[in-house]
Amino acid sequence: MxxxxxxTQRTNPSHLLYLRPTKSYPFTTATATPTPTPPPPQQPLExxxxxxxxxxxxxxxxxxxxxxxxxxxxxPQLVNTILKRLWNDGPKALQFFNLLSHHPSYSHHPxxxxxxxDISARLRDSPSLRSLIYRMRxxxxxxxxxxxxxxxxxxxxxxxxxxxVKVFLSMHQFGCFQDLQSFNTILDVLCKSKRVEMAxxxxxxxxxxxRADCVSYNVMVNxxxxxxxxxxxxxxxxxxxxxGLTPNLTSYNTMLKGYFRAGQINEAWDFFLEMKKRxxxxxxxxxxxxxxxxxxxxxxxxxxKVFDTMVKKGVLPSVATYNAFIQVxxxxxxxxxxxxxxEEMVVKGYVPNSITYNLVIRxxxxxxxxxxxxxxxxxxxxxxxxxxxxTYNLVIRxxxxxGEIDKALDLFQKMTSGDCLPNLDTYxxxxxxxxxxxxxxxxxxxxNLLIEMVDRGFVPRKFTFNRVxxxxxxxxxxxxxxxxxxLQSRCGRLTRKIKL
DNA sequence: TTAGGGTTAG
Numbered sequence: 001m002x003x004x005x006x007x008t009q010r011t012n013p014s015h016l017l018y019l020r021p022t023k024s025y026p027f028t029t030a031t032a033t034p035t036p037t038p039p040p041p042q043q044p045l046e047x048x049x050x051x052x053x054x055x056x057x058x059x060x061x062x063x064x065x066x067x068x069x070x071x072x073x074x075x076p077q078l079v080n081t082i083l084k085r086l087w088n089d090g091p092k093a094l095q096f097f098n099l100l101s102h103h104p105s106y107s108h109h110p111x112x113x114x115x116x117x118d119i120s121a122r123l124r125d126s127p128s129l130r131s132l133i134y135r136m137r138x139x140x141x142x143x144x145x146x147x148x149x150x151x152x153x154x155x156x157x158x159x160x161x162x163x164x165v166k167v168f169l170s171m172h173q174f175g176c177f178q179d180l181q182s183f184n185t186i187l188d189v190l191c192k193s194k195r196v197e198m199a200x201x202x203x204x205x206x207x208x209x210x211r212a213d214c215v216s217y218n219v220m221v222n223x224x225x226x227x228x229x230x231x232x233x234x235x236x237x238x239x240x241x242x243x244g245l246t247p248n249l250t251s252y253n254t255m256l257k258g259y260f261r262a263g264q265i266n267e268a269w270d271f272f273l274e275m276k277k278r279x280x281x282x283x284x285x286x287x288x289x290x291x292x293x294x295x296x297x298x299x300x301x302x303x304x305k306v307f308d309t310m311v312k313k314g315v316l317p318s319v320a321t322y323n324a325f326i327q328v329x330x331x332x333x334x335x336x337x338x339x340x341x342x343e344e345m346v347v348k349g350y351v352p353n354s355i356t357y358n359l360v361i362r363x364x365x366x367x368x369x370x371x372x373x374x375x376x377x378x379x380x381x382x383x384x385x386x387x388x389x390x391t392y393n394l395v396i397r398x399x400x401x402x403g404e405i406d407k408a409l410d411l412f413q414k415m416t417s418g419d420c421l422p423n424l425d426t427y428x429x430x431x432x433x434x435x436x437x438x439x440x441x442x443x444x445x446x447x448n449l450l451i452e453m454v455d456r457g458f459v460p461r462k463f464t465f466n467r468v469x470x471x472x473x474x475x476x477x478x479x480x481x482x483x484x485x486x487l488q489s490r491c492g493r494l495t496r497k498i499k500l
Numbered sequence: 501t502t503a504g505g506g507t508t509a510g
């Protein structure tokens with residue numbers, strides 16, 4: 001941060017101001033007056049204020065003192081809300097968790113430990129992860145099966161599925177026995193990270209021992225569908241029947257979705273008809289799957305027909321159904337027609353969620369109608385649906401594409417000062433945009449963004465480092481380039497050390 | 501967080 005400030009002051013083009021840390025937050029909220037149980041509606045405000053305080057504080061001792069103040073009524077919900085708000089600043093989130101661990105009267109809930117473990121695993125901070133597990137165990141709060149699921153998922157998404165399996169197999173060493181449920185979880189973790197063959201091998205080895213049930217088979221059906229191997233998925237369905245298990249609606253909906261995903265539209269339709277013929281209780285998920293599937297395939301008329309007929313059959317669309325339809329209208333029809341459906345759902349009393357808004361906003365951006373997109377973003381706020389990191393990322397991306405870099409940076413500034421922290425995507429989008437105008441100052445911003453993202457626990461790709469380095473060298477910023485080079489070697493050491 | 505339906509563009 002210090003370096004960043006220095007660089008900002010040295011060069012001082014106006015848009016570098018975006019990267020200045022905000023001044024310390026005036027902490028004068030309702031929490032100053034002690035109340036035995038704060039009313040629930042005030043909690044979000046309190047969480048937001050505390051998160052800002054944690055983010056802007058540079059003095060851990062003073063922060064600890066504030067966090068330990070008896071005026072704050074700590075609850076697991078409050079702690080978890082703050083951890084979620086600080087999600088995209090992992091180091092700060094862990095600092096908060098650790099400072100609060102020394103509170104004189106409050107002790108962390110297992111769910112908060114799980115959040116902290118998830119964050120340290122994502123940061124690939126193994127000492128921190130080990131310490132958290134050790135502390136959780138000493139306090140006899142876990143690790144729970146959920147803790148293992150979190151760690152396994154982090155390994156799988158970090159491209160280390162073998163380690164995920166090892167975590168599952170080592171559960172009993174931590175006093176946590178493997179059962180059917182945890183078996184299904186590890187299968188699901190592997191399948192969702194597309195390691196379906198590995199999941200299947202594990203399934204074959206242990207299906208007898210854990211008495212694989214309908215859920216185990218459904219997980220495997222979904223796995224094969226995710227990698228578009230619908231024949232294998234169908235085989236799983238047949239095998240489950242052979243073993244005396246009855247497929248349920250989830251099994252069929254999964255298979256149906258698989259056909260659409262694999263582009264087998266005719267098979268999907270036949271499967272849907274077969275479901276109807278067999279008196280399967282077709283539900284809102286079935287219809288949503290068909291509407292989305294047809295739409296993605298460009299068959300808007302058929303999607304609309306299914307959308308219209310579901311109500312006649314006594315199945316009410318859900319917000320997800322509207323979202324599916326709105327998405328495909330934006331992509332394969334027109335944004336205007338999508339907005340018609342959007343307004344229709346509002347009239348009918350549905351409450352659009354952030355996904356709904358993001359779909360419409362994306363549609364408008366894609367058409368180049370940034371003004372209307374921003375109007376929808378305002379409407380989103382007015383409706384009490386705060387724009388999330390995806391909303392910001394998509395609008396920032398389109399502003400950058402249109403060459404409106406300053407507008408993109410304006411939005412980024414709003415994120416940093418507000419309550420939606422930028423994520424890895426945000427930094428990547430903005431850093432790439434800093435090369436568009438071929439302005440030397442933009443390269444300095446890119447460098448500062450790189451420093452800030454590392455500060456927040458993100459590891460930039462080698463490509464990003466090289467690009468910024470080259471840019472800085474070409475624009476005569478040798479000193480800054482050296483600094484970035486040091487940062488890169490620090491990150492390199494960090495990535496090589498990964499061993500959760 | 502034991503399973504199924506809506507946010508990504510290239």
